[in-house]
Amino acid sequence: MIFLRIIILIINAAHFGQCEICKKFTDFGAKCSSSAFSQFSGDISYDLSLNGVENLPANAFKNIALSSLFIKDSSLTSVSGDAFKGIRQINYFELHNVNNIELLLSGNNSHFLFDNVLSLTINKNSNINSTNFDFFLSLINNLNVKILTMLHLNIQNLTLNFSTFNFEDFYLASNKIGSIKVVPNGKIKRLYLDRNDIESITFDSNRSKLLYLNLNNNEIEQFKCPNLSTLTDLILSTNKLSVITNETFYKLINVENINLRQNRINYIEGNSFKKLHKLKELYLNLNFISEANPQLVFKSVYFIDISQNRFNSFDFEQFFSFRNTSLKRLVLSGNFIRNIFVNLTEIDYLDLSGNPLIKVDDIYAKKINNLYLNKNLFENLNSIHLKNVALISNLKLISNKLENLPVSELENLQNLVSLDLEQNKIEKIEFPTLALLKELRLNHNKIRKISQISFNKLANLQVLILSFNKIDFIEEKSFSNLKNLQVLNLNHNYLVQLPDFSYFISIQEATFNFQNGQLKTLNSFNFPNLVYEKNIKLEFYSNQLASVSPHLFCSKNVEILKNGQIYMEDVNVFDKCLLTQIKGLNLTIKSRKKSKCELKKFAKLNNITIDDDQDLNCANFTQKRHCSNFFDLKYDCSYDVKSMNRSTIWMIDSYFRSFKCNSINTYSLTPNFSACLRNKYFQMSCIANQNKQSIVFDPADFEDFNKNYKIFSLGEKATGIFHILTRTLIALIDNEDTTDLVVSASDFFLSENTGILIDNCPNDNINFSSSAILNQNNSTKAVMEFLDEFQNLINLKNFSLAMLSRFTDSVNLIVIPNKKNSSNKAHLKFESKFAYFACFLLFTYL
Structure with a gap:
């Protein structure tokens, strides 16, 4: 309780503080918004945004801890020398389209802000230009800011002299700088000059400690190597370089990463990288390099990307020369390679995607783990010679023309962990034992059937993607051995029913979205006993x-x-x-x-x-x-669902069809009333006489008529009674010489009944094909056909009397109005000249 009160006090204090902070500025016509949050120490820190500021009073930020301060679209006219007096800290300070910022950053305020601003951003300031740039840098330097960002300024040509500045990270991006001279010092570590118009850049200092230089997206055609011996990362992507010479980078003795992506390079001298002993990553993608280029010499390099160039063929030994076998990752995707030779004993990752390769029989990489062959023209795994890359763990063959998967080829990949075969033409699948395989993708193929032999040897599979196929049948026990499967995706197929869930003891996600209109019902889930608790997802x-x-x-x-x-x-x-x-x-x-x-x-x-x-x-x-x-x-x-199926029992002439014993037998009624059907909801009684036969029914004997049953005509010679609560349908049929009684109800309800229609179980083995049934007259057959059509309607969970009325109207049936006060018990009487037979129905509700 004490802790809760402390939290409430902190929240209240934060809310009160927000109001008080903004009040100081709204009184001067500025727009203000703020948000507060509690730090782990319990202190309140604010994000404060001010728009349209003209005046800043004394003590405007006193004793306020600001996570961020954002001043936008303002023209300062009056700033108190004590505006920042008492300020505690500002992690991030941005001045966006603010004029006269020198009023903020000079005088006493520079003293108050000293060491209290970690990062400062000046964005879209038209007052700062090449002439006064050093002046503003001096003002900012007095704050001892470590990270400075200056964007969208009116700067063209510039000398950037860091000799007296303390910045560690300097972003001078997205300006209009055409040429720049940089004089670094021992403090600047990272310099960002990307997204300018730089055509030339020079460095004038031997004191540089620069580690990172970003010149991305400029206009550089030639790069003269500066004396930046400490530099580890050089970004020259998206420029206009066309030739790399032996002198371009030779002084960068500690460089580890060179990015030359998306230039116009068509020629690289052989020793351009020879002296770069610490080079680890080289990006040459999106250029115009071909197999005609001289052999490139490397001391050591870990990763080379030469994708999307102009190679028609590639012979690794002709293009590269290594003094050791340090190369682990090579990307050659997006070229025009039809023939390739690679003999690399230590390579781990090779990407040949997006080439017109038909076969690969000259790749020798005994330790390769990752091989990407996407978007080629392979028609069969036999054309890849997988035995030469037997230790591979990750194989991707997306968007090829594969039609079959020979087990003999797949057996060579016993170290395979992930296999991606999506977007091919595969129709049949059978996988050999691949004990380490955890992820298998077969989406966007032409698979129609999943059989027991498809995946039964992939015992450790965790992810199986089968979406966008034509699967309409899954053989029983097809997934029985996938005890470790966590993700199953069968979206966009043609399934009529779902697979058995009982085998998925590790499942986390199973998706069956869009089965092309074939999945119309969900059967009972047979969930497994999971090996450990998960938040399962079904789609x-x-x-x-x-x-x-x-x-x-x-x-x-x-x-x-x-x-x-x-x-x-x-x-x-x-x-x-x-x-x-x-x-x-x-x-x-x-x-x-x-x-x-x-x-x-x-x-x-x-x-x-x-x-x-x-x-x-x-x-x-x-x-x-x-x-x-x-x-x-x-x-x-606890109830058997099958007991909710419906059955029909009938009494036709002197024949009875019993529900319990499924037989038909001749039965003679006594002149006294006998129970044809008795349950806790209603009773139907029958009486017989040798002189006459009739069925008597009067609605006046029923209570609460509108809620519990409905009477309707089934034509001139038949009457229907529908009991709503139990959904029992009774038909009384006049057949001139005989009167038939038909009852349709759920098996469960019928099992709760007693009476002649239920217990008449002789040992005569007469079945449904007896002559008594075959010789039904037309009236009886018509009613039986009506009952068959009526079953689906009755079984609907939202069945209502309105639906009954609409149905009877559609088959030209007449609903008889209720006559509660009728005293004539014979107004629905059917008579014949032979035996007397009466059935009296009494509905008694609990």
């Missing part, structure tokens, strides 16, 4: 799912979804009762389409977040369904 974006299994999350290992994420196109495919299976797991479900209030609020009650990026106004929404109805039992993991 199903861009799939128009029509349904999901009622037991989708009933896996005993559903806990793997704890703190995880599921990405859906439309979360409304989930019934809210389904979410009870994942309650308390702190799961986030992301949906591209707006969720319904009922679903979103129910999810929140179960510690589930639905993130649909929609501000849904659900404040006044009241839950009307609490997952306790009969039909919601299918979301209870």
Whole structure:
């Protein structure tokens, strides 16, 4: 509690401080904004921005620790000599388009700012030019600033004399400097002169301690080597150099990195780099060098990039001469190489991408780990002779014309850790044992089927990318040996159903986005027991799912979804009762389409977040369904989902089809009432007489008619009764000489019933093909066909009476109005001249 109070006091103090700081400046007409944050020590530090400042009063920044101070678009007219009195520190100070900055940096203020400014930036100041440049540098030097940046100034030709200055890092970039003379001292370490118009640069000093020189993006055509013996990094990229001579760099005895990228170099003398004994990295990419260039001599170099030049062929021994085997990385991509010879025993990285190579049979690199052969013309792995690079760990063959993967060639790569074969024409896959392979990319190919032999020998695979193929079938147990798989990507395929999850004991991310309209349902996830806890992510974006299994999350290992994420196109495919299976797991479900209030609020009650990026106004929404109805039992993991399948039982003439024993038998009713179907919701009673046959039904015997059942005509000779709560459909059919009774309901509900229609199980083995069924008359057949069509409608989770009315209208059925007060119990009577048969239905609600 004490700690919380301290935090509150700090926050309040910070807020109060922001208001007080800005008040000082807004009183003078300036625009002010500030933000505060607490440092680890507990002190408050501010970021302060001032626009349109004209006056700075005394003590304007007293006792303020500024992380940054930004003054923009201001023309100073009056600055107190004590404006910075009492200031504690400024880590970053920028003056952007500010006139008369000398008022800030001179007099007493220079004393107050001394050693309190770490970095100063002056940007877009039209007052500073080549003539007064030294004057402003002197003012700034009095502050003892270590890092100085001066951008977009009116400077053209300049002598930059550091002999009396203390700067360590000096950025003089993005100006208009055409020529410059630099007189370094022993303090300047890094000099940035990039993005100017420099054509010539000279250095005049033997006292230089300069380590880094950046001349990128200038107009230099010739570079005269300065005497910068301490220099380690030289950046000359994006200039106009065309020739490199033996004298260009010879004095740079400690240089480690030379960047000559994107010049116009077409010729390099052989000994240009010979004396650079410490050279490690050389960038010659985006130039005009070809195989006609003389052999280049190196003492030692670690990395050379000569990509995007003019090579048609490349013979390493003719182009390079080394006194030792120090070269580890060589980039030759983006040339026009058709023939290549490389014999490098120590090379680790070779990039030959973007060449028109058809075959490679002259690469000898016994210790190579990384080989890039992207965007070439290889049609078969046999043309690469992988046995010559047997120790390779990372092989990339993106965007070639490979059609098959010979197991005999892949077997040569027993040290392979990563294999990238995307954007080829591969149709069939089978991999040999590659014990070290962890990452395999096969996206953008023509694979149609995943079989058990595809990956079963890649036991240590962690990442498998199979997106943008034509996969429509995954054979059972195809992933059974991938116990270490962490990422599976099957996006943009044609899957009808998902693979078995039970084998993925290390999975972190599995994505099945956009299955080209084929994935329409999600079956139950059979989650594995993960080897260690992860925040798992499952993606199903861009799939128009029509349904999901009622037991989708009933896996005993559903806990793997704890703190995880599921990405859906439309979360409304989930019934809210389904979410009870994942309650308390702190799961986030992301949906591209707006969720319904009922679903979103129910999810929140179960510690589930639905993130649909929609501000849904659900404040006044009241839950009307609490997952306790009969039909919601299918979301209870303890119930067998199959019991929610629907069956039809019937009584046709004197034949009964039993639900429990799947048989048909002749049965004689007594003249007394007998229970045809009895349950806790309603009872249907039957009576028979030898003289007459009839079925009697009166809606007046039912309570709460509008909420629990509906009566409708099935034509002239049939009547339908739909019981809403249990979704039971009853049809009474007049067949002139006989009257038929048909009942359609879920298997689970039927199993809860007793009565003649349920328990009539003789031992006669008569099946559905008996003559009693085959000889049904036209009226009975028509009703049975109607029931078949009606099943899909009844099974919808959002089935309603309105849908029933629309359906009956569409098949020309007539819904009979409720007559609660009717006393005539025979107004729905069908009679015949033979036996008397009556069925009396009484619905009793709990």
